[in-house]
Amino acid sequence: MKDFTLNLNNDYRYLKTGYYVSMHAEVLGNRVIPSSESIIAASRTPILLLKASKAGIPTVPYLVTGSVRRIISEFGFPLVVFAVNPFCYDGYKIAHNRSALYRAVRSLSMSYKFAVCAQPLKGEMLSFKSVFGRCGLEGEVARVSRRVYEVFRLPICKLHVQKVGGEAFLCGLQPLRIGEVLPEDLEIVGEEVSRMSRMGEHLVG
Amino acid sequence: MWEKRFLACREWVNTWLARIACFVEKYNFSDQREATALQNFQRTAQSMGHGFDFLFREGIPEIPRYDAVFIRATTDPLFTSYVVSKTAWELGKRVIDDPESIQICGNKIHLYDLFEKHDVPHIPTMFLNKEDLHHKRLLEVFETLGKPIVVKAPYTSFSKYVEKVACETSFRDVAKRYFRKSDMLAVQTFMPTAFDWRVGVLNRKTLYVCKYMIPKGRWKHGAKRRGKPTFVWGRTVALKTENAPSKLKEVALKACDVIGHGLYGVDIKEVNGDYVVVEVNDNPSIYAGYEDSRNTDLYGKIIEYLVD
Numbered sequence: 001m002k003d004f005t006l007n008l009n010n011d012y013r014y015l016k017t018g019y020y021v022s023m024h025a026e027v028l029g030n031r032v033i034p035s036s037e038s039i040i041a042a043s044r045t046p047i048l049l050l051k052a053s054k055a056g057i058p059t060v061p062y063l064v065t066g067s068v069r070r071i072i073s074e075f076g077f078p079l080v081v082f083a084v085n086p087f088c089y090d091g092y093k094i095a096h097n098r099s100a101l102y103r104a105v106r107s108l109s110m111s112y113k114f115a116v117c118a119q120p121l122k123g124e125m126l127s128f129k130s131v132f133g134r135c136g137l138e139g140e141v142a143r144v145s146r147r148v149y150e151v152f153r154l155p156i157c158k159l160h161v162q163k164v165g166g167e168a169f170l171c172g173l174q175p176l177r178i179g180e181v182l183p184e185d186l187e188i189v190g191e192e193v194s195r196m197s198r199m200g201e202h203l204v205g
Numbered sequence: 206m207w208e209k210r211f212l213a214c215r216e217w218v219n220t221w222l223a224r225i226a227c228f229v230e231k232y233n234f235s236d237q238r239e240a241t242a243l244q245n246f247q248r249t250a251q252s253m254g255h256g257f258d259f260l261f262r263e264g265i266p267e268i269p270r271y272d273a274v275f276i277r278a279t280t281d282p283l284f285t286s287y288v289v290s291k292t293a294w295e296l297g298k299r300v301i302d303d304p305e306s307i308q309i310c311g312n313k314i315h316l317y318d319l320f321e322k323h324d325v326p327h328i329p330t331m332f333l334n335k336e337d338l339h340h341k342r343l344l345e346v347f348e349t350l351g352k353p354i355v356v357k358a359p360y361t362s363f364s365k366y367v368e369k370v371a372c373e374t375s376f377r378d379v380a381k382r383y384f385r386k387s388d389m390l391a392v393q394t395f396m397p398t399a400f401d402w403r404v405g406v407l408n409r410k411t412l413y414v415c416k417y418m419i420p421k422g423r424w425k426h427g428a429k430r431r432g433k434p435t436f437v438w439g440r441t442v443a444l445k446t447e448n449a450p451s452k453l454k455e456v457a458l459k460a461c462d463v464i465g466h467g468l469y470g471v472d473i474k475e476v477n478g479d480y481v482v483v484e485v486n487d488n489p490s491i492y493a494g495y496e497d498s499r500n501t502d503l504y505g506k507i508i509e510y511l512v513d
Contacts, residue, residue, distance in 0.1 A: 036308065
């Protein structure tokens with residue numbers, strides 16, 4: 001039994017191997033990055049946003065519902081809609097009018113089986129990889145990426161952020177497909193693992 | 206009539222001691238016995254001086270207005286009910302079922318892993334992943350657990366996604382279906398019994414005890430009718446908690462201890478005088494005339510816990 005587990009995976013979705021590794025490590029009493037609770041929280045957009053805003057990460061207002069009428073009356077257009085069902089790989093859809101919103105809600109809610117998470121679109125959407133909180137970008141976007149890692153401790157993921165003027169607002173988080181992980185990302189992983197070892201963590205691969 | 210006007214008045218001036226939101230979905234009202242149980246909860250809460258509103262999916266943004274949240278819709282980390290539970294928890298509300306209980310009970314791999322660690326007597330279980338689906342490993346499984354075996358998807362509930370198999374071919378068929386959604390599954394020894402005990406536990410105390418009878422010719426409490434999408438359910442026989450075997454209650458409480466302090470329904474098999482846990486369910490069924498028939502105070506106890 002090890003006392004610290006660093007669970008590295010491109011896909012931390014619930015019920016997938018990445019999730020079971022963290023879950024099992026916790027049952028054994030190990031400290032683990034990421035925790036199984038964080039994995040579930042980060043993959044459910046409303047919980048991600050709630051926990052992020054509690055930790056001081058800028059977020060936009062959101063509404064969890066299955067009702068198109070309610071979304072329109074609350075936010076108007078344009079909108080960005082995220083799936084609440086965590087099996088969805090394709091993170092979000094943008095709707096500029098009512099029919100596009102109906103299509104988005106129908107598709108992301110798996111024909112109204114799940115709710116969706118709607119947010120007003122005030123600026124431009126930006127999606128990027130975050131490896132141990134590093135994203136290769138600068139300014140507020142980099143700060144959001146770093147803070148998300150500090151709060152949720154997901155070593156590898158994709159973040160969706162809304163850029164409004166000079167500000168950046170967290171909108172959603174997604175797993176990466178294996179092909180999206182590049183050699184330069186693995187270099188960052190190597191650096192972080194060495195840093196953790198230097199700090200006294202006993203890592204066993 | 207005066208009661209209705211009195212209640213409307215309390216709503217208007219908000220003199221409730223506490224406000225409870227009961228998260229439900231439309232299907233919770235499709236069975237008359239479940240709908241009656243929900244009304245019993247509402248009536249009991251109001252008679253104790255607490256507000257009790259049914260909260261549907263559209264009402265999720267209203268959660269901050271309430272003091273406690275009681276979830277009656279089916280729970281699973283993948284369902285909207287988990288978002289409700291976690292939201293209420295993060296906002297500091299008392300919530301049944303709490304997110305940790307949903308996370309553990311909603312995944313049987315997690316549950317049996319904890320049973321294994323804490324020596325909770327349970328049905329012999331093995332975990333398999335996709336790489337284990339080969340002849341040699343399956344032979345080992347049948348040798349260890351005997352034939353037939355029970356294959357369980359981690360997300361099983363209401364007797365769904367649990368199947369009995371007796372040969373490698375049918376095992377592969379079932380496993381392939383379950384592996385589409387989960388990278389792991391559980392296999393268990395088949396233990397036929399005439400009924401399963403169901404022990405309701407709240408805050409580490411026994412709340413009710415029932416026998417869930419197995420329908421004739423079937424092997425689980427809820428079984429699918431051949432060629433039809435409907436289920437046939439066995440009878441529910443309730444007992445007074447004080448009349449239930451003390452060893453049974455001990456085992457149920459031990460199983461819940463490794464999960465948390467919430468509301469649970471523990472399924473237990475009695476085999477040669479020993480009690481083995483089948484599983485612990487968060488969000489246990491409470492139907493009027495079934496679970497409550499010998500323990501009518503269960504509504505009050507749950508409301509009391511929510512507002513404590």
